[in-house]
Amino acid sequence: MDAIVADDPAECVIEDDRWAAAEGLEPRCLAAVSAALSRLDAPRPGAAAVLFTSDAAVQALNARWRGKDRPTNVLSFPAPATEDYPGDVALAYETCEREAREKGVALIDHAAHLTVHGVLHLNGLDHQDEASAEAMEAIETAALAEIGIADPYRQV
Numbered sequence: 001m002d003a004i005v006a007d008d009p010a011e012c013v014i015e016d017d018r019w020a021a022a023e024g025l026e027p028r029c030l031a032a033v034s035a036a037l038s039r040l041d042a043p044r045p046g047a048a049a050v051l052f053t054s055d056a057a058v059q060a061l062n063a064r065w066r067g068k069d070r071p072t073n074v075l076s077f078p079a080p081a082t083e084d085y086p087g088d089v090a091l092a093y094e095t096c097e098r099e100a101r102e103k104g105v106a107l108i109d110h111a112a113h114l115t116v117h118g119v120l121h122l123n124g125l126d127h128q129d130e131a132s133a134e135a136m137e138a139i140e141t142a143a144l145a146e147i148g149i150a151d152p153y154r155q156v
Contacts, residue, residue, distance in 0.1 A: 009033045010048045010119070016093045019052035025108045028147070032112035035143035036119045043123050046085030050115055058092035071095050074114040076121035089118030109149045116143050 010033040012026045019025060029050055037043040055071035063069040065077070073095045078087040091114055100110035120136055127133035141151045 008047055009037050009043075010050050010115075013049055013051045015051055015053040015057065018054075018093050018097075019091075019111075022107050022111070025052070025111060028108045028112045029115045031147045032116045032143060032149075033119050035146040036116040036139065037123075038146075039139050039143055040120075040123055044079075044086035046083075048086045048119055048122055049088045050118070051088060051090040052111070053090055053092065055092045055094040058090055058095070061090060073099060074118045076118040078122050078124075086119070086122040089115060089122065091115070091118075103152075105150075105152075109144075110152075112147065112149060113140065113144055113152045116140050 008030065010030055012029060014020050014026075033048065033050070058075055059069065059071040061075055061077075062072055066075075071092045071094070073092060075090045076087065077090075079085050091111055096111055096114065097107055100107045103110065117136075117140060120139060125132070125136045125139070127136050137153055141153065144150070144152065
């Protein structure tokens, strides 16, 4: 893994070796984080940790912290407001790989999208109602376009 410097907005941690085979994953996701944060008025300070792990690990986290005993593609864990970092994001390999294949997109592009989504959650954005979902999707789409990824909500 490349060294993380103090002004990097995220640190990538590859826990499941299958993610390591996705060439270009780390720089793609770091660029996605930067693009997302550049669209926020006041992003939380510090570097988020982005964990690339398995469905089993994400399922255990989802069961423990959300009471949902199933895997999901991405989870976000905002740090308490008193902490000097935004929190952590976890992506589940099997679910992400399957979704990317079904959508016909590169795994690293789908992971970048989900990383942006998770980082926006760390910064207080949500999609609980139609207006907030549209606002969040607009930021995601713009951030992804900046790094050359097509709008994930308009793919055929």
